[in-house]
Amino acid sequence: MEEQIPPSQAPLPPQITPEQIEVMKARAREFAIQQTMVQQASNPQQQTRVVYVRRNFTVAELLLVILLSCGIVTGIQYTWNLLSNLLPKIEIKVR
DSSP: OOOOOOOOOOOOOOOOOHHHHHHHHHHHHHHHHHHHHHHHHHOGGGTTOOOOOOOOOOHHHHHHHHHHHHHHHHHHHHHHHHHHHHGGGOOOOOO
């Protein structure tokens, strides 16, 4: 008959305590902060990059521009007409 081999017990991995988990988290946090600082120090031009985006006018902006331009032209014409009619009527008498 076959000999029965007792099952060998595999060694269990050591248990990790909550304190060890906190220490590992703190180390990982410190390492991440250091990596970020090194990346920022080695690549300063990436932070100061400005991107200009060109966009089309909206309908409201177009209407506002048209109304303002019409108002300015009409106002100038009205003022010119008023002054050209009023100034010749003013008489200056010297005594």
